[in-house]
Amino acid sequence: MPPGAEMFTVNLYVGLASPFIGSAIAAGAARFASGAAWGLSPSSCPACGRRLGVLELIPVVSWVVQRGKCRGCAASIPRDYPLIELGAVGVAVWAWLTMPAHLFAATCVMGWLLLALSAIDIRTRRLPDVLTAALALSGLAMAAIVNQDRFIEHLLGAMAGYLVFVTIELVYQRLRGRDGLGRGDAKLLGGIGAWIGITGLPSCIFVAALSAIAWVVVTNMLRGRTIGGETSVAFGPFLAVGGWAVWVYGSLTF
Numbered sequence: 001m002p003p004g005a006e007m008f009t010v011n012l013y014v015g016l017a018s019p020f021i022g023s024a025i026a027a028g029a030a031r032f033a034s035g036a037a038w039g040l041s042p043s044s045c046p047a048c049g050r051r052l053g054v055l056e057l058i059p060v061v062s063w064v065v066q067r068g069k070c071r072g073c074a075a076s077i078p079r080d081y082p083l084i085e086l087g088a089v090g091v092a093v094w095a096w097l098t099m100p101a102h103l104f105a106a107t108c109v110m111g112w113l114l115l116a117l118s119a120i121d122i123r124t125r126r127l128p129d130v131l132t133a134a135l136a137l138s139g140l141a142m143a144a145i146v147n148q149d150r151f152i153e154h155l156l157g158a159m160a161g162y163l164v165f166v167t168i169e170l171v172y173q174r175l176r177g178r179d180g181l182g183r184g185d186a187k188l189l190g191g192i193g194a195w196i197g198i199t200g201l202p203s204c205i206f207v208a209a210l211s212a213i214a215w216v217v218v219t220n221m222l223r224g225r226t227i228g229g230e231t232s233v234a235f236g237p238f239l240a241v242g243g244w245a246v247w248v249y250g251s252l253t254f
């Protein structure tokens, strides 16, 4: 089989796996939020403990068919599940439409890790080390395979992403006497830096900051509140948006 067709087959399977990977991300995020152990175990209803049947494991469709309720105990299943499943499919579709074939699978891996990190950060304000480390290592592996000539840029990106945020954090603590950003954000930006390289970091931070400000302004307007020093949002999802935008579309030119 010619390499092009082989790659298409691999990419097709990766794409078809996306809703199920979304289910795994949703279940993993829910387990992390509830403090349960990571790892694979048969899926069951968190409310009544009943094992889920094959039909109940079909992403999105099962949630819609069951109208968001468990068949055993009628406990409602959080909307996070179908949303994260759709998000994982969205990552694959976006990657398929924008990326060259040899980067499709890698782009999905990046997008799914960012999706998982964002989902967990929104719920718990934490970014698990295992996921930020996986993001950094997969980014460096990608660079070693497809971008050997500029591998150093990606390595520097990982280090600079981490150090920039640690520095901002220490300065902020000095000035305000309280924590602004968690160390998890630094590790996340390090992981993103491994993917986009040191030259992509300024654009990533710019997009992240701009989208965070826009989000805070719009949500506060909708709720009719004013913005004060106590306004705080999980910053991880915005860094994820910035990193994704720069990976898919390249750096901004000023």
Ligand SMILES: [Zn+2]
Binding pocket: 045, 046, 047, 048, 049, 050, 070, 071, 072, 073, 074, 075
């Ligand atoms: Zn149940």
